Amino acid sequence: MSSSVSDGPASWYRASVAVELEPCRPLEGEARADVCVIGGGVTGCSTALHLAEQGYSVVLLEAGDVGHGASGRSGGQILPGLGTDITTVQQAMGLTRAREVWEMSREAVRLTAELVERHAIPCELAWGYLHAAVKPRHVRELEAFREQLSRDYGYEALEWLEGDALREHVVTDAYPAALHDCEGGHLHPLNYTLGLARAAQRAGVRLHPRSAAVEIRRGRPATVLTEHGRVSADFVVLAANAYHRDLVPELSGRIMRAANYMIATAPLSEAQAAQVLPRNDALSDANFVLDYYRLSADRRLIYGGEVSYDGREPPRLQSRMDAKIARLFPVLEGVPIEYRWGGDVAITLNRAPDFGRLGDNLYYAQGYSGHGMALAGLAGKLMAEAIRGQSERFDVFAAMPHRQFPGGRALRKPLLVLATNFYKLRDRL
Numbered sequence: 001m002s003s004s005v006s007d008g009p010a011s012w013y014r015a016s017v018a019v020e021l022e023p024c025r026p027l028e029g030e031a032r033a034d035v036c037v038i039g040g041g042v043t044g045c046s047t048a049l050h051l052a053e054q055g056y057s058v059v060l061l062e063a064g065d066v067g068h069g070a071s072g073r074s075g076g077q078i079l080p081g082l083g084t085d086i087t088t089v090q091q092a093m094g095l096t097r098a099r100e101v102w103e104m105s106r107e108a109v110r111l112t113a114e115l116v117e118r119h120a121i122p123c124e125l126a127w128g129y130l131h132a133a134v135k136p137r138h139v140r141e142l143e144a145f146r147e148q149l150s151r152d153y154g155y156e157a158l159e160w161l162e163g164d165a166l167r168e169h170v171v172t173d174a175y176p177a178a179l180h181d182c183e184g185g186h187l188h189p190l191n192y193t194l195g196l197a198r199a200a201q202r203a204g205v206r207l208h209p210r211s212a213a214v215e216i217r218r219g220r221p222a223t224v225l226t227e228h229g230r231v232s233a234d235f236v237v238l239a240a241n242a243y244h245r246d247l248v249p250e251l252s253g254r255i256m257r258a259a260n261y262m263i264a265t266a267p268l269s270e271a272q273a274a275q276v277l278p279r280n281d282a283l284s285d286a287n288f289v290l291d292y293y294r295l296s297a298d299r300r301l302i303y304g305g306e307v308s309y310d311g312r313e314p315p316r317l318q319s320r321m322d323a324k325i326a327r328l329f330p331v332l333e334g335v336p337i338e339y340r341w342g343g344d345v346a347i348t349l350n351r352a353p354d355f356g357r358l359g360d361n362l363y364y365a366q367g368y369s370g371h372g373m374a375l376a377g378l379a380g381k382l383m384a385e386a387i388r389g390q391s392e393r394f395d396v397f398a399a400m401p402h403r404q405f406p407g408g409r410a411l412r413k414p415l416l417v418l419a420t421n422f423y424k425l426r427d428r429l
Contacts (some may be wrong), residue, residue: 075304077292171275242258350402
């Protein structure tokens with residue numbers, strides 16, 4: 001597994017790029033801007049776009065190519081909610097604040113659709129999402145979740161499916177029940193990210209790929225150094241997520257990198273697609289180490305799962321993923337896997353996103369915990385609002401308490417692997 005599209009396994013997303021950026025070069029020499037954004041994923045591109053539309057001068061630095069991290073490699077699911085259960089938020093912040101967070105997560109989905117339409121981004125946006133139970137325990141948990149969202153959050157977009165009603169959405173015997181969310185959906189994540197970057201360029205953002213930030217010198221103005229240049233800016237936005245390279249040491253222990261793995265089949269026939277996801281929903285299961293999938297516009301099955309925290313590919317990864325697809329959809333026997341790739345996400349200890357500011361001019365958003373495709377766009381909008389002096393909405397997220405992973409630098413990964421192995425075992429029970 002590699003974290004870079006330029007030197008890692010070829011993804012189907014990279015092979016199907018439909019957005020061309022305006023010419024841009026690595027940073028060389030001195031630059032001055034109101035805001036320097038570090039990171040060319042959805043968070044950074046959204047921040048830069050929203051600031052530029054408000055008249056700010058923005059320089060965006062990206063270590064590789066735009067979208068080379070999770071933003072351009074993910075399952076592409078656009079969902080309300082967070083990477084953690086809303087109960088975690090409610091227990092930490094109270095019901096009133098949790099309701100605000102939930103509604104803003106719904107806003108994040110609407111914002112995604114609005115950006116796609118406003119900037120004519122060709123990213124195959126489609127609607128419909130299934131959260132599927134794998135075992136009876138999940139059925140009870142999903143029933144309780146639906147009741148909680150209706151009772152406490154006024155959310156009525158979830159439809160209970162089982163039996164024939166469920167098979168109208170996903171044709172497999174693997175799931176006893178599922179929740180269908182009409183507000184969720186899916187898209188081509190790399191084309192979406194590139195579309196945001198293109199819109200940011202057109203709004204005046206100076207985009208510099210292959211310009212890794214190597215140091216942030218705090219102050220007002222702050223200075224961000226790259227190998228061949230430097231940016232002086234009134235504000236800095238750290239939007240590198242899993243790829244921040246210890247630029248801000250006090251944030252490093254609050255996230256862990258987790259590698260996820262994906263495949264894309266050859267295009268299915270219409271008949272085969274109708275025997276997999278006949279209504280073109282995205283799906284993820286309810287396991288702790290979950291599997292997720294969807295169909296692309298050319299009817300490939302885009303399937304993701306498995307996890308690694310230690311930087312090594314899991315044993316028998318290819319055969320295990322292939323076996324899962326075979327069990328789910330016997331109709332796909334003989335359909336070749338044409339692409340395999342991986343990418344890193346950042347997780348927090350409580351799986352809630354970590355937003356905040358250090359001093360009065362360094363903002364950050366990180367740790368979406370696998371649930372950032374929509375929320376990252378909103379994070380960019382909220383950081384732009386905060387830089388403009390309207391921080392109330394950003395501060396709702398920033399108030400979420402976060403702790404460092406236990407064990408210090410030496411033991412964080414072994415302890416997390418141990419904990420994950422426990423949950424993997426629980427998934428099998």
